[in-house]
Amino acid sequence: MEPLGGFNRLDRDFRERRFTEGSPALADHVRLSAYVPPASRTVTGLAEDLDVLIGNLAIWSTPAYGGDSLREKAIAALEERRPEAVPALVQRLEDLLDASARHRERLTWLLRAWDAWYSEGRMLRAEHGGRADTEPYRTVRTETLPPASIRDEYRAPVQLKQGVVEALHRLGDPRAAPVLVSALADRDCVQKAARALRDVRTGEAVPALLDAAARVQPHDRAFDDILGTLRDYGLTPDPARERFEATTSPKGRVTLWHLLVELDEAGDQAPPKSAIRDSLIFLAADVRDGRGSREAVDAVYAMDGRPAPRLQDTDMGALPPADIVHAAIALAARGLPPGHDDELLGSLRRMSHLPEVMQVAQSIITERTAEPDVPLLHLALEFVLGAPPWKLEDRMELVRALHGLISHADSRISARARAALLRDDLLFTQMYDDDAAVRQEATTIFEELATPEDRINCAGYARVHRPSLWRRLLRR
Structure with missing residues (x-):
């Protein structure tokens, strides 16, 4: 009987579950059938099969009873077989x-x-009324x-990818440089790949690192590693500024601006x-990214010399x-930011049911200006169409x-204003x-504008909402 057998069995079961976690994704990459029990794992045994060694790079946790993790043991064994190990690791990572x-x-x-479908649906419900069949008007x-089940078709083998990048870093072979550059585009690998490229150097690293910086946020842990590697390569502000000027992505511009400041x-x-x-402003409007939205709001207020506001929590977030x-x-009314105005419009439409947005x-709409901004008015009218009066x-x-x-001279403004006034309950x-x-005053406006259909709608509203006799007596 092995000492502390029950404890060791529990530990083995725990680590075997970690190894097979996400097995639908790992099955294509790791030969689980070759899994060697912990008691028989030695560096010599691990070195017998490169495929098993690479699979073991996914096991980063150390045993509860002490010793190196399977990842550490695998890297040690791979170092002994460097000539054949590096091509195998490169191929697996690719x-x-x-x-x-x-x-x-x-x-x-x-x-x-799906975002385009939801956004268009909100716009059509505002345009045609909440009870209307909007399907005939859809472009999407x-x-x-596509079926939403696509999200569940693949589970990324995060630990395996990171383990392979770490192994290539530790082996330090220049043959790994191209695949490490490619790994910068993978959000699971970008941090470790940025670290690896400090030691496995290549002339292709700097442009790829700038691209990687545009995909992360300043508060991401990968940002510091990207910045540190760029400094190791001696990057000056000029190439970074050129990349900033060429970037249209709002997130990329903000992150590259922070990079330039550093x-x-x-x-x-x-x-x-x-x-x-x-x-x-674009990032602040995306309430799905809670932290990013809050940080963007704080940055705008700091730019204006104002203290950070306290945000209101809603069913959509802060x-x-x-x-x-x-x-x-x-911004959205003017088609900004370039190439991302539809995303901003989608963010606003996701919040359009909130009283604060209405x-x-x-x-x-009620602002008195000599020359109203027609695109701004048109979009604002969308957000009050169908709004419950309360x-x-x-x-x-x-x-x-x-x-x-x-x-109004613009027929789009005129049509939306009339719909907001007479189609819904606002005037009634x-x-x-x-x-x-x-x-x-409201009755005078109604009599001026009402069509026979409007009068039918008003009569229906009156049957349901007409004040009681007691309330009418109180008015006298």
Whole structure:
């Protein structure tokens, strides 16, 4: 009987489960049938089969009873077989990166399709009413959507990929340089690949490291490793600035700006922070990324010399302040940021059901300006179309503004203003308000604009919402 047999069995079972975790993804890469029990694992035994050695690179945890992890033992054995080990490791990492890249492409396609479907659906419900069948108006047809199950088709062998990168780093063979550069594009490997390229050097590293920097965020752990490696390569601010100027991705511009600030020791090479204001507004509006949104809001407020605001928690996460939402609507209305305006519009439409967002749109519509911004008005009207009246402030002020916009020269503005006023309950609620002056003004507007269909809708509303006899008596 082995000493502490029960404890060792528990430890073995635990580590075997770790080894087979994500087995659908690992099955193509690791020969699980060749798994050697811990008691018989020695460096000599491990060195007998390169495939088993590479598979063991996924086991980074150390045994509870002490000793090196399987990853450490495998790397030691691979170092003894360097001539044949390096090509095998390079090939395995190329296969792993290729599988991850193909899944990432499919996942990006999936998310874009579903985001476009949701965004268009919200716009069509606002345009045609919440009870209307919007399917005939769709450009993104429901039946063409890819199945959401694509997300679960592949589980990335994260530990195995990272173990192979670490092994190539430790072996330090220059033949590994191209695949380590490729690994910078994989979010699971970027940090370890950036570290490895400090020692396994190549002239292709700097452009790839700048590309990698544009894909991470300043608070990511990989950012410091990318920055450190770029400094080791002697990068000056000029190439980084060229990369910054060529980047349209809001996240990439913000991260590259931070990179430039770190590289600019003289303090005169980095662009002003105002150069990334639009990008920060974009990131602040993406409430799905809670931390990124909060940091972007704080950065905008710091740029303006204001203290960081306290964000309001909603069912969508922490909502940006009203001035940030207003700025985001203005950006999206102008088709900014270039190439990413649809993403920003999608972020705004995901929040459009919130009273705070509707009230920002209302403030845009009721604002008195000599020359109203037509694209901004058009988008703001979308966010009040179908809005429940109780989510709006000073409803009569909005009624007056919409009444004025019905005569707007732009037919799109006129049509949306009329729909917001007469299709939904906004004007009807004012016609049955407790205030006699409000009732009179709203009724006058209705009589001026109403079609026979509007009168039928109003009669239906009145049957349900007509004040009781007691309430009518109290009004007298």
